Amino acid sequence: MNIAVIGLGIIGGSFCKAIKKYTKHYVIGINRTQATAQRALDSGAIDEIGTPESLSKADLVILAMYPQADIDFVEKNGRFFKEGSVVTDASGIKRAICPKMTELAEKYGFVFVGSHPMAGKEKNGFDVSDADLYKGASFIITPCKTEHKYVEFLSDFAVSIGFGTVKISTPEEHDRMIAFTSQLPHVLACSYVLSPCCPNHNGFSAGSYRDVSRVANINSTLWSELFLENKEPLITELDILIENITKLKDAITADDKKTLTDLLEQGHRVKEALGE
């Protein structure tokens, strides 16, 4: 089949490379910066540099830009999409995407199925994209009223390019869980490295520092957008986190070893119950 990938950053670029590595599908790459599209073509990650008009021959479209840019693109170019083609996005928020895309799908005659590949790196851009970025990762699908056969189609496609598991969810559940598993660690990492101690950590640090700070090397434009579009669930998680840190801090301040040990033991038990 013909697959169009729009936005050739780390996410879109990795889709292209995985499709070329693991399947025989034909890949059309569309990117705002033409030099990047050319690099993708030269490296064999795509078979063709496309234009919006090329979408008329795409059976599957993967939108891999920022969330708002995905919507803007479809609003502007929806008329070029092939009738009955399946369109998915790869963005990290779903409530802000799914209803609008479902509306656009009805208007332009394509099928929308939301999705979110659970993988990334601390760097961005086509140059760090990787055919095996998604290997073994979770692929979250938010069907958004779509018929089951399309969900199954997208699920089979994800597995064919290396994803390890497919998780079906609702936009609401997705956004609440992602606030915890992905957005909160990014807020944390940035807050953490703002300590005046951070620039002098060398020689005093090991795995704990490395792990907590890893994602602080953040794409501030993308993540600002993701945070603001997932405001309520993220603030809920931030409040819970601040409350729990404060409980531990209060126990330390009060020299209350029993409460402190109990709180740490609760954390220990959560991880142990998960077998981690």
Add this chain to the structure above:
Amino acid sequence: MNIAVIGLGIIGGSFCKAIKKYTKHYVIGINRTQATAQRALDSGAIDEIGTPESLSKADLVILAMYPQADIDFVEKNGRFFKEGSVVTDASGIKRAICPKMTELAEKYGFVFVGSHPMAGKEKNGFDVSDADLYKGASFIITPCKTEHKYVEFLSDFAVSIGFGTVKISTPEEHDRMIAFTSQLPHVLACSYVLSPCCPNHNGFSAGSYRDVSRVANINSTLWSELFLENKEPLITELDILIENITKLKDAITADDKKTLTDLLEQGHRVKEALGE
């Protein structure tokens, strides 16, 4: 030389295994639980199961118990230590250890040099100890008034068993930096996994979740002691962290994209300046 390692958990056990793997020194292991000492002997990690009396033949003593237990041990058994032998601890706090140990060193005629191997795992005990736990890691030495030749002796020893770098510090600097690089990530990890979302993370999580939560599988007894003995620097770091998280939260609450992007950009720049 004869080296005594007291406390055969992950830290002490890894010292024993590294010494046996990389040097020809003779290792005497002392442990409260005899079954563990026997496992260490059977696995070749130590050459002999010792008693406090055995310390009279040890040229180097590594105390690898909990901080207070290290002090208690030396108070009780200092009279057995060999005149002029070098004694170090491996504990994660230094202000609570160094002055007391220096006092005991004068009393019993040994030489104390504080140290802290910057390595660990999310699990504890002899069974997860590893000859290469310290490979390439930083070895922090807090000389505490000791003559330079003993610092050099301990530094050479650390490099000989695989440590990558030696960092000389004061107890004050050590404790302030460790509050940031090691203790804060442990408080964070425990606070993080206490979110009601945590038990359901599977399918919604990837590297960010894994990294932030890794050390939450904590030894609550050990870390309570470390936190309380490093109370002031840790509370300072907790206050800074809560303040920074709150700034980000306030920007999200106010839909203030500019402030939010600026804060994230600050984090990004710290990591970039460090080349990480």
